[in-house]
Amino acid sequence: MKDYDYIIVGGGSSGCVAAWRLVEEFGARVLLLEAGARRMSPLMHMPAGYMKYLGRDTYLDMHHMVPQPQLDGRSTIVPQARGLGGGSSVNAMVYMRGQAADYDNWADMLGTGHDWSWADMLEHFKVLENNDHLGAPAHGNAGPLNVSAPFHRCAMTDAFVAAVQNAGEVFTPDFNGGRQRGVGYMQSTIGPDRRRCSASDAFLSRVLDDPRLELRTQTTVDRVLVEAGRAKGVEFRRNGRVERLYAGSGVILASGTYITPKLLMLSGIGDADHLRSLEIAPVCDLPGVGRNLQDHCEVPVIFKSNGRYGYFGEDRGWRMLRNGLQYLLFRSGPVTSIGVEACAFVNPDDAKADATLKIYCVPTVYVDRDISGVEACDGLTMTCCLLRPRSRGKVTLRSNRPDDMPLIDGGFLRDPHDVETIIKGLKTARSFARQQPLTGLLEEEIVPGGTAADDEALRVHAKRMVKTNYHPVGTCRMGPDGDPSAVVDPKSMSVRGLEGLHVIDCSVMPTIVSGNTNAPAMAIAHKAAGLIHAAQR
């Protein structure tokens, strides 16, 4: 048997960062187990390439939510990455940290003083980052993670940015300095070589040849092995064989917001009644496991344009060949774009306050897979995304069989306040479309369409079209001592009530941040690796 200090379950955004830090900085011996493949198609390394796979299950597990009564029974798809690098290898590469207040609220909630505050987390963001155009005090320029300004912008994006300013919002040159209000261009995790910079590219690649790291891909962990209140190792499947491996210092779960609670529950850690109902013997009664699911959900307003200003059709026929060739020869053109280059952070209730909504500018027609009847054409989709939804969902087990996907109740728009905020967002997006220069490019609103004039029609539209922005968090949330629904101790990242078992992925967020979740996942993992190492000494 080999000697490992830690077994990390999941080689995604958080798992890659933790493996790198534990091995390189702390000299730990780490086994990293990843369910997906080590390599992905060359297309996935090109910034625009991920779009080809967004609707397929090649690198994504397509979870279907349980039918949502508040959405008239809709069962929307909530994908999760499968493959080395996890979400960072399949995502849209937007680099967005969130608002300072998100993290300061965590510090207040957790009662940890400075720890988990914006000032504290900023140091972790910075040390990971290699920003190509911004520096101190908010950015780092010497870290492994390449972060860049857009290399290519289409005419529709620039028109959106100008129109939103004409509507009264300020231009914001950097959304990552703690305040997001205003309109501007988004940064993304793309390198100077115009290739995706995943957590695997940035971090794991640095220790792949280190003998202290062992990586096993296409290896699916089924449960954590707990003996006398301590996690000793994991049981996993590889090539159809069930095996067990053990680690001296602990097991670290980084398998994402949907699968980390699933693994805990399959291991007997969770709500004891739920576990018993599925004939799983409870090891640790932790009712918070799988609760507190939060996600950024979004609803579109779509306009047809009067010309070719965006990306519709750029991925087909001779245009695709031209764009591909331009990318391969010159590393320029539409393939260097992630397809969504700008956004506006707005607050329809208050012209000055921090944003409550993010409105993305997607310069084409973009709806979820389960929506039919929307004409694909040259156009603009403005998706209104709730930054701090009040609705909560949950993850539970479907059965005690590891092969079964968990039951995901996303709860989108369950809280009436979320519906009302989205309606205000839709009206705000429409007001942007009435501003020059955007209005000069747009022909007609095709979704929901001019007939959806009043709040009730927008409410119906929101329920029909709401989809994930791919940012699930919170199902193993950190919480202070004495909080009965807390799952993870914010001082050591230990699962409460057990020794040697840690969680470090997006599931630990107590509340969702106002930014996209890849950058926070990596910063959390960097901090978590330090806390876990410190707790060992």
Ligand SMILES: Cc1cc2nc3c(=O)[nH]c(=O)nc-3n(C[C@H](O)[C@H](O)[C@H](O)COP(=O)(O)OP(=O)(O)OC[C@H]3O[C@@H](n4cnc5c(N)ncnc54)[C@H](O)[C@@H]3O)c2cc1C
């Ligand atoms: C389509 C899509 C687009 C997105 N776009 C953006 C964006 O533009 N910007 C942004 O900031 N965020 C984006 N996100 C979200 C972001 O990528 C995730 O929040 C982040 O990657 C989550 O990190 P994580 O470590 O918590 O989980 P993940 O990165 O999902 O890692 C979990 C890993 O665990 C592995 N795993 C799961 N089960 C097991 C098991 N049983 N055994 C072993 N391994 C297992 C998975 O294969 C995966 O590699 C997007 C996500 C998706 C899916």
